[in-house]
Amino acid sequence: MVLRSIVLMAAVSCCFGQDANPAFRKIEDVPGLPRVLLIGDSISIGYTEPVRTELKDKANVHRIPMNAATTAIGLKNLDDWLGSGHWDVIHFNFGLHDLKIMDDGQRQIPLADYEDNLRTTVQRFRKTGARLIWAVTTPVPDAKVIPPRDPADVLAYNEAALKVMRAARVTIDDLYALVTPRQAELQLPANVHYTAAGYDALGHQVAQSILRALESR
Numbered sequence: 001m002v003l004r005s006i007v008l009m010a011a012v013s014c015c016f017g018q019d020a021n022p023a024f025r026k027i028e029d030v031p032g033l034p035r036v037l038l039i040g041d042s043i044s045i046g047y048t049e050p051v052r053t054e055l056k057d058k059a060n061v062h063r064i065p066m067n068a069a070t071t072a073i074g075l076k077n078l079d080d081w082l083g084s085g086h087w088d089v090i091h092f093n094f095g096l097h098d099l100k101i102m103d104d105g106q107r108q109i110p111l112a113d114y115e116d117n118l119r120t121t122v123q124r125f126r127k128t129g130a131r132l133i134w135a136v137t138t139p140v141p142d143a144k145v146i147p148p149r150d151p152a153d154v155l156a157y158n159e160a161a162l163k164v165m166r167a168a169r170v171t172i173d174d175l176y177a178l179v180t181p182r183q184a185e186l187q188l189p190a191n192v193h194y195t196a197a198g199y200d201a202l203g204h205q206v207a208q209s210i211l212r213a214l215e216s217r
Contacts (some may be wrong), residue, residue: 021045022048022049023045023046023048023049023063024045024063024065027060027061027062029060030057030060033057033058033059033060034059034060034088034089034214034217035059035060035062035085035086035087035088035089036055036059036060036061036062036087036088036089036090036091036210036214037062037063037064037081037082037087037089037090037091037092037130038051038061038062038063038064038091038092038206039063039064039068039074039081039090039091039092039093040068040091040092040093040094040135041067041068041069041093041094041095041096041097042067042193043093043096043138043175043192043193043194043202044063044068044093044135045063045067046193046194046198046199046202047199047200047202047203047206048061048063048203049203050199050200050202050203050204050206050207051203051206051207051210053203054203054204054207054208055207055210055211058211058214059088059089059210059214061210064077064081068092068093068094068097069094069097070094070097070098070108070109071094071098071109071113071114071117071118071121072109072113072117073097074094074117074121075117075120075121078121078124078125079124082124082125082128086128086129087128087129087130088130088131088214088217089130089131089132089133089210089213089214090125090128090130090131090132090133091133091135091173091206091209091210092121092125092132092133092134092135093134093135093136093137093175094114094117094118094121094137095114095137095154095157095158095161096137096138096140096149096154096192097109098114098157099114099137099149099150099153099154099156099157100147100148100149101147101148101149101150107153111156111157111160114157114160114161115160115161115163115164118160118161118164118165119164119168122164122165122168122170126168131171131213131214131216131217132168132170132171133170133171133172133173133209133210133213134161134162134165134170134171134172134173135173135175135206136158136161136162136172136173136174136175136176136177137154137157137158137161137175137176138154138175138176138179138192138202139151139154139176139179139180139183139187140153140154140192141183141187141189141190141191141192143189143190144190145190145191145192149192154176158176171209171212171213173205173206173209175202175205175206178201178202178205179198179201179202182201185197185198186198186201186202
């Protein structure tokens, strides 16, 4: 229970440094187990530990050592995040930061650039030989959130992302569909982040999608 609280607070308030957040802990690989890489923003930070718990003794679950933020930041860091080791599965997402509304009313990463950046990202990931899983961006509540985001933008950005992923035959993990009917139950009020139960639900679906990818190798 204490661990779940730490994960929740770290993801929501970002008040913990990387060393204090268990999601960023160094993973010592268990020989013989497949290697999995999680890439995403604070939503993925929140579900990292639930995924690790569910995949214990089944996979070595690593994550990037930061909030992935936008696709533009992702493109600058992909080589560092991937490193030189082998990855069996890469589970990734970008979206909530790309569609963030800036002071000038524009989205942080325009929709067309978001789609292009995702296409380039997938091309880079393909070179690793890993099974790729795209996590569909989770919903924004119909409320005043800080920083500002528009729920309708999630639909538009998801549509663009799915176009890229389907064309590239990337497996889809629809976290948006998971959350939407249970949004009031799983998501914090007027917030894009989640309760501990919400992160557990997300983590369970992510873990199951990874297991299916590993079994299909």
